[in-house]
Amino acid sequence: MAETIGTVACIGNPIADKGHGEEAYERAFDLLGREGERYGFAVMDLTGGSFEESLANARQHAELYDALVVVGGDGMIALGANAIGGSGKPLGIVAVGSGNDFARGLELPVNRIETAVEGIVGAIACGTSLDVDMGHVTGIGESASIDRYYAGMLSCGVDASINDRANHSHLPNGSLRYLAAVAVELTRLKAYGYHVRAVLADGRVDERDIVSPLLTVANSRHIGGGIEVCPYASFDDGLLDLVWLDHMPKLGELARIVPNVYNGRLLAHPLFGWRRVREVEISHIEGYPMPPMLMADGEYVGDLPVRVTAMDRALRVLVPPAVADQQLRRLDDRSSVVIRRDGRDSLTGEFVC
Ligand SMILES: Nc1ncnc2c1ncn2[C@@H]1O[C@H](COP(=O)(O)OP(=O)(O)OP(=O)(O)O)[C@@H](O)[C@H]1O
Numbered sequence: 020m021a022e023t024i025g026t027v028a029c030i031g032n033p034i035a036d037k038g039h040g041e042e043a044y045e046r047a048f049d050l051l052g053r054e055g056e057r058y059g060f061a062v063m064d065l066t067g068g069s070f071e072e073s074l075a076n077a078r079q080h081a082e083l084y085d086a087l088v089v090v091g092g093d094g095m096i097a098l099g100a101n102a103i104g105g106s107g108k109p110l111g112i113v114a115v116g117s118g119n120d121f122a123r124g125l126e127l128p129v130n131r132i133e134t135a136v137e138g139i140v141g142a143i144a145c146g147t148s149l150d151v152d153m154g155h156v157t158g159i160g161e162s163a164s165i166d167r168y169y170a171g172m173l174s175c176g177v178d179a180s181i182n183d184r185a186n187h188s189h190l191p192n193g194s195l196r197y198l199a200a201v202a203v204e205l206t207r208l209k210a211y212g213y214h215v216r217a218v219l220a221d222g223r224v225d226e227r228d229i230v231s232p233l234l235t236v237a238n239s240r241h242i243g244g245g246i247e248v249c250p251y252a253s254f255d256d257g258l259l260d261l262v263w264l265d266h267m268p269k270l271g272e273l274a275r276i277v278p279n280v281y282n283g284r285l286l287a288h289p290l291f292g293w294r295r296v297r298e299v300e301i302s303h304i305e306g307y308p309m310p311p312m313l314m315a316d317g318e319y320v321g322d323l324p325v326r327v328t329a330m331d332r333a334l335r336v337l338v339p340p341a342v343a344d345q346q347l348r349r350l351d352d353r354s355s356v357v358i359r360r361d362g363r364d365s366l367t368g369e370f371v372c
Pocket residue numbers: 031032033034035036037066067068069070073090091092093094095115116117118119120193316317318
């Protein structure tokens with residue numbers, strides 16, 4: 020990242036982390052302003068009264084700033100991706116939401132405002148960043164109005180219901196909200212009917228019907244405050260990871276997989292299907308229950324049918340110099356190591372041993 024950063028636009032979310040977002044934003048904005056005086060950049064506030072208003076502000080005033088800093092949860096990362104994804108402008112992340120799954124996956128500070136701001140300022144001063152993939156969701160047919168980018172995960176089944184339930188929960192702690200939502204939604208599992216047409220990394224087409232409660236198109240590993248739905252996801256492979264449950268799990272199967280939700284071993288179980296895709300079209304099979312409204316990075320997106328396309332390293336994220344090079348190499352290695360460990364073929368997704 021060679022460009023000089025003269026102005027940093029900031030966007031907060033007063034309702035992030037159940038209303039603690041306002042205070043966090045004031046702190047982050049103040050710190051960035053002070054560091055700006057030292058390092059020669061100005062800060063401006065573009066927070067609106069809603070997600071849509073903040074996004075419109077970021078887009079309309081794009082010529083006024085050189086970097087955007089978002090303060091909040093995964094929804095604010097989605098805002099950043101939709102505001103500046105593909106533009107080459109970098110995104111700074113102060114993760115103070117409930118889940119913070121994207122920041123967690125990139126090993127950025129979570130709920131540590133001072134450390135996050137320090138990292139952003141270090142990145143600005145030294146010109147360091149990481150370019151990470153994004154997903155682009157576009158609607159097909161009746162859903163044609165959908166046109167959204169995301170950085171973390173597109174949830175298309177019970178994962179979306181869990182997110183929706185957690186958003187409406189009154190429990191005080193972020194991870195607790197997701198855990199409680201998981202517990203309730205697991206008792207109400209439905210098998211949705213998906214028709215999936217995926218273009219794999221080598222251009223081969225994999226087309227299938229999936230009757231399942233869960234289908235996710237992931238760029239990052241975690242969802243719901245640390246649940247590792249896709250331990251194989253890599254941020255910079257130019258591909259997305261399609262993960263699904265192969266069938267409606269029996270109680271015994273559920274009991275075997277639940278202990279693996281936080282330890283990176285979920286996809287080692289043959290109950291899960293997995294493919295790395297360049298693009299995937301997902302539609303609903305008539306005769307099965309309609310999946311819940313899709314959610315991307317915890318934001319409501321709309322209903323099937325949709326096409327999801329991997330955008331190769333389209334989002335530039337500010338990271339401090341010590342992290343930049345080493346981080347991406349480590350994330351890449353990590354992903355191939357766990358795929359090998361679980362005995363999967365990284366191209367076909369099938370178990371080979
Ligand atoms: N300026 C705003 N005013 C009101 N609501 C907003 C604003 N900006 C974003 N939102 C909404 O706030 C909700 C929560 O956002 P966010 O993801 O930042 O926090 P969170 O849900 O606590 O964290 P996480 O997504 O990591 O669990 C989102 O649905 C988003 O649309």
